[in-house]
Amino acid sequence: MSIDNRQMWQELGIDLERHDVLLSALLPIYQEIYLSQQNRPEGMGFFDFVVGDIHGIRVRELRQHAIDGGKVVATYCVFVPEEIVLAADAIQVGLCAGTQFSVTIAEKVLPRNTCALIKSSFGFKLGRICPYVQTSHLVVGETTCDGKKKMFEILSEHQPVYVMEVPNKKTESSRQLWLDEVRAFKEVIEKLTGNEITADKLSQATKKVNDRRRALKRLYELRKANPVPISGKDALLVTQVSFYDDVDRATQQINALCDEIEARVSQGIGVFPGNAPKILVSGSPMAIPNWKLHHILETAGAAVVCEETCTGTRLFSELVPETDGNLDEQIKAIADRYMRINCACFTPNEKRLDDIVRLAKEYQVDGVVHYNLQFCHTYANEAVLVERTLDEAGIPLLRIETDYADEDTGQLRTRVDAFLEMIRG
Amino acid sequence: MSIDNRQMWQELGIDLERHDVLLSALLPIYQEIYLSQQNRPEGMGFFDFVVGDIHGIRVRELRQHAIDGGKVVATYCVFVPEEIVLAADAIQVGLCAGTQFSVTIAEKVLPRNTCALIKSSFGFKLGRICPYVQTSHLVVGETTCDGKKKMFEILSEHQPVYVMEVPNKKTESSRQLWLDEVRAFKEVIEKLTGNEITADKLSQATKKVNDRRRALKRLYELRKANPVPISGKDALLVTQVSFYDDVDRATQQINALCDEIEARVSQGIGVFPGNAPKILVSGSPMAIPNWKLHHILETAGAAVVCEETCTGTRLFSELVPETDGNLDEQIKAIADRYMRINCACFTPNEKRLDDIVRLAKEYQVDGVVHYNLQFCHTYANEAVLVERTLDEAGIPLLRIETDYADEDTGQLRTRVDAFLEMIRG
Numbered sequence: 001m002s003i004d005n006r007q008m009w010q011e012l013g014i015d016l017e018r019h020d021v022l023l024s025a026l027l028p029i030y031q032e033i034y035l036s037q038q039n040r041p042e043g044m045g046f047f048d049f050v051v052g053d054i055h056g057i058r059v060r061e062l063r064q065h066a067i068d069g070g071k072v073v074a075t076y077c078v079f080v081p082e083e084i085v086l087a088a089d090a091i092q093v094g095l096c097a098g099t100q101f102s103v104t105i106a107e108k109v110l111p112r113n114t115c116a117l118i119k120s121s122f123g124f125k126l127g128r129i130c131p132y133v134q135t136s137h138l139v140v141g142e143t144t145c146d147g148k149k150k151m152f153e154i155l156s157e158h159q160p161v162y163v164m165e166v167p168n169k170k171t172e173s174s175r176q177l178w179l180d181e182v183r184a185f186k187e188v189i190e191k192l193t194g195n196e197i198t199a200d201k202l203s204q205a206t207k208k209v210n211d212r213r214r215a216l217k218r219l220y221e222l223r224k225a226n227p228v229p230i231s232g233k234d235a236l237l238v239t240q241v242s243f244y245d246d247v248d249r250a251t252q253q254i255n256a257l258c259d260e261i262e263a264r265v266s267q268g269i270g271v272f273p274g275n276a277p278k279i280l281v282s283g284s285p286m287a288i289p290n291w292k293l294h295h296i297l298e299t300a301g302a303a304v305v306c307e308e309t310c311t312g313t314r315l316f317s318e319l320v321p322e323t324d325g326n327l328d329e330q331i332k333a334i335a336d337r338y339m340r341i342n343c344a345c346f347t348p349n350e351k352r353l354d355d356i357v358r359l360a361k362e363y364q365v366d367g368v369v370h371y372n373l374q375f376c377h378t379y380a381n382e383a384v385l386v387e388r389t390l391d392e393a394g395i396p397l398l399r400i401e402t403d404y405a406d407e408d409t410g411q412l413r414t415r416v417d418a419f420l421e422m423i424r425g
Numbered sequence: 426m427s428i429d430n431r432q433m434w435q436e437l438g439i440d441l442e443r444h445d446v447l448l449s450a451l452l453p454i455y456q457e458i459y460l461s462q463q464n465r466p467e468g469m470g471f472f473d474f475v476v477g478d479i480h481g482i483r484v485r486e487l488r489q490h491a492i493d494g495g496k497v498v499a500t501y502c503v504f505v506p507e508e509i510v511l512a513a514d515a516i517q518v519g520l521c522a523g524t525q526f527s528v529t530i531a532e533k534v535l536p537r538n539t540c541a542l543i544k545s546s547f548g549f550k551l552g553r554i555c556p557y558v559q560t561s562h563l564v565v566g567e568t569t570c571d572g573k574k575k576m577f578e579i580l581s582e583h584q585p586v587y588v589m590e591v592p593n594k595k596t597e598s599s600r601q602l603w604l605d606e607v608r609a610f611k612e613v614i615e616k617l618t619g620n621e622i623t624a625d626k627l628s629q630a631t632k633k634v635n636d637r638r639r640a641l642k643r644l645y646e647l648r649k650a651n652p653v654p655i656s657g658k659d660a661l662l663v664t665q666v667s668f669y670d671d672v673d674r675a676t677q678q679i680n681a682l683c684d685e686i687e688a689r690v691s692q693g694i695g696v697f698p699g700n701a702p703k704i705l706v707s708g709s710p711m712a713i714p715n716w717k718l719h720h721i722l723e724t725a726g727a728a729v730v731c732e733e734t735c736t737g738t739r740l741f742s743e744l745v746p747e748t749d750g751n752l753d754e755q756i757k758a759i760a761d762r763y764m765r766i767n768c769a770c771f772t773p774n775e776k777r778l779d780d781i782v783r784l785a786k787e788y789q790v791d792g793v794v795h796y797n798l799q800f801c802h803t804y805a806n807e808a809v810l811v812e813r814t815l816d817e818a819g820i821p822l823l824r825i826e827t828d829y830a831d832e833d834t835g836q837l838r839t840r841v842d843a844f845l846e847m848i849r850g
């Protein structure tokens with residue numbers, strides 16, 4: 001199997017030497033951060049398996065899909081409408097963007113003052129260490145931040161890239177622009193795949209993606225239980241994997257996990273001591289394998305019960321209305337759904353402040369940790385408003401700005417300990 | 426006069442103590458950077474006077490305009506259509522954003538990883554040291570970068586702010602969005618002023634603004650002469666002052682300066698030794714009193730002959746077609762003109778690369794210095810493409826990333842000296 005993988009990676013143009021370093025570093029980290037956890041749901045076994053073979057089976061599936069004439073569309077952001085990609089019998093896969101290893105490669109080209117997520121994703125391509133991007137026929141970017149918007153121009157010298165324009169405001173004109181962009185994207189995907197997107201196909205694809213959203217919603221609902229039935233680290237891994245696993249299999253595995261967790265809840269089984277402070281994490285996305293903050297929080301005795309992030313609620317909380325209506329009505333419903341995401345790229349973005357307060361109450365958290373990737377201007381500025389809003393609501397807040405490096409781990413542990421101490425009173 | 430000024434500043438809510446520190450620091454710097462220059466055109470006397478009384482006469486004019494029932498609109502960016510503001514008998518004034526002094530004030534609120542221009546402008550309001558923003562009735566922001574886009578949300582807690590959405594791409598849909606934004610801006614300004622913008626008023630205002638653009642074009646054309654008839658520092662000051670001086674007076678003064686420079690050119694009078702390397706500066710805007718890079722370059726023996734920046738060619742190189750046509754045709758012509766600005770906020774933005782090469786040739790420069798304000802993602806990423814483009818064109822490039830602080834001046838001088846040495850061969 002491993003030999004087959006190496007041959008596949010070679011055929012994909014992977015830098016095997018570098019790639020060996022990457023994988024040999026990942027598995028001990030996973031061992032330490034994940035497998036060391038006590039009393040995990042058995043359903044996490046599937047996700048452990050996925051990470052254990054992270055560049056194996058799934059890449060093989062994508063490659064087989066390509067060999068059979070299908071197309072693979074790689075993305076970085078929750079704004080790219082997967083419904084449209086699936087409706088053209090293409091596969092959408094979220095790209096690797098969570099390792100410090102690839103950051104150092106990217107810094108040979110990109111400005112150092114760029115967020116780790118952007119540098120990491122670019123480094124995966126530049127260093128030829130990501131079989132997902134190597135397998136993909138088109139990278140679909142968006143304009144949700146300056147760093148990504150301009151990085152895609154440089155990336156396009158290495159890989160076919162198409163950029164969707166996400167507007168800056170949510171006015172009628174901005175919504176019209178986004179609707180035009182979604183319509184244009186449909187044509188781009190039809191041209192890429194040679195497949196026509198019919199009302200029927202789009203309606204089926206929409207249901208598929210909604211089913212995964214419903215499964216993730218179900219998982220998050222279960223995290224409200226006392227005692228907390230699943231760790232924040234495990235829940236985060238589930239959303240991370242759902243970005244690149246087969247949509248039906250992900251839905252099925254998440255629901256199987258939820259069945260088990262429901263039983264745990266009814267039996268009062270938890271994974272943290274009853275007095276563990278409950279934390280809502282809000283802010284920048286955490287791409288696999290970025291588990292840094294969750295690991296620090298949960299090894300410090302906290303229980304992360306919700307993420308108001310693009311690798312959390314922003315990924316699944318809004319559904320697309322399912323209609324068998326005509327194609328354009330469905331496209332409009334899809335465009336409208338994505339414009340309901342309260343991303344910091346929009347100005348103003350007060351609804352995100354409302355979301356954070358609402359989630360903090362719904363999940364009965366003891367505090368919020370605002371997570372900001374260094375050099376991410378939109379979330380860093382919004383953190384000023386988040387701080388004021390939570391202060392007015394009387395909800396404790398810890399503002400963290402960090403990257404993928406380990407240098408600040410000790411300092412972060414100290415600040416997290418002090419925060420939890422303060423919460424515990 | 427000075428006593429009158431102090432009373433006016435007090436009435437405007439200026440923090441007099443802080444403001445004294447600011448002004449007392451500015452004048453010696455101006456003495457050192459500007460008045461120390463040899464053989465300057467006499468026409469610069471007007472601009473010296475403007476700086477010498479920077480928060481005096483002009484503020485008094487704006488205040489009188491307000492007392493007479495007029496409105497003052499403050500801006501940060503070349504994308505806000507001044508034609509529309511003038512057509513409603515309002516005055517548009519570019520805001521102070523070029524001092525390190527106000528940066529330190531802003532850092533109490535804004536993320537430190539924000540470009541100096543944004544921090545400086547915010548600090549002027551937070552610290553109550555800018556009589557222009559104190560005099561203004563509305564601040565008009567835009568979405569040209571993440572930092573400003575989100576800063577305006579925080580600024581709006583201190584001052585009425587309206588944000589125009591500048592799109593990210595230049596597709597037909599994006600252009601339609603911008604046209605809608607310009608139309609909406611017209612309504613905002615009509616509501617603010619209570620004055621209707623008629624075709625006639627807009628046509629007159631367009632001519633006024635075009636006349637200033639033509640005067641600046643004329644000044645820049647004269648900078649192509651050998652020997653170079655005016656320093657880059659002086660030319661930069663002229664564009665900086667044109668952001669907030671009365672449009673007709675600015676046009677008249679720039680043209681008077683050009684008359685004098687034309688005579689100099691015909692007499693072969695220059696301000697640099699004949700062998701001074703000619704430099705094109707390209708990149709981030711330089712808000713008054715940010716003269717750091719030009720001073721370093723010209724005291725090192727270079728002659729800055731052109732700026733491909735928002736305080737340079739991007740401010741004036743495109744004219745609005747002058748028609749007495751109907752109002753909406755004029756609005757469309759205005760919207761179209763602003764979409765021709767090749768700002769790094771757009772993706773892709775290849776036309777800016779073409780502009781840099783074209784200007785380098787037109788001005789027969791010996792090298793280009795790419796100026797990037799630290800933490801400005803759009804220009805920092807575009808610098809990667811600028812470097813490649815100039816390398817292919819065989820034009821020497823020096824990439825500078827800096828801020829408003831003095832700490833790196835020595836290091837910059839060393840790098841500039843090495844660059845000029847290399848150019849001189």
